[in-house]
Amino acid sequence: MAVTIKLRYIRHSAKKLRPYARLFVGKPLQGSINKSMLMPQDSAQFIYKALLMARAAAESKEFKPEEMIVSMIMADEGPRIKRMRPNARGRSNRYQKHLAHLTLSVDVPKIEPKKIEEKPKTAKKAVAKKGEKK
Helix, strand or coil: CCEEEEEEEECCCHHHHHHHHHCCCCCEHHHHHHHHHHCCCHHHHHHHHHHHHHHHHHHHCCCCHHHCEEEEEEEEEEEEEEEEEECHHHCEEEEEEEEEEEEEEEECCCCCCCCCCCCCCCCCCCCCCCCCCC
16 A cells, blocks of 8 residues: 655655656665755755655554555656746736656555566467479
């Protein structure tokens, strides 16, 4: 069973969060927390905060966090804050501040039994003798 948490309205661009989010998918939860704690980037600090929230949520639902892996991290764009900046000759320029929503899911790894692969049966080719038509 998966534990999903959301960090909403992060004052950071989703475009800047995505490369760091890809680093942690499929990795153990505790190892991801340790790795993100040491990274100096702002994006990694937001992901670190989300990983801590996921660990706390897993503990409250009585899962063992040391056995869990990060199954999904998604950084979506949130609303934009529109602002104006003064410009020359009494004009103004408009700019936007980006917000993001970070969705993180941790899950217990599924161990699937190995399937025994059967060799495909090959059809024997019919050999035509001289003078015969196929």
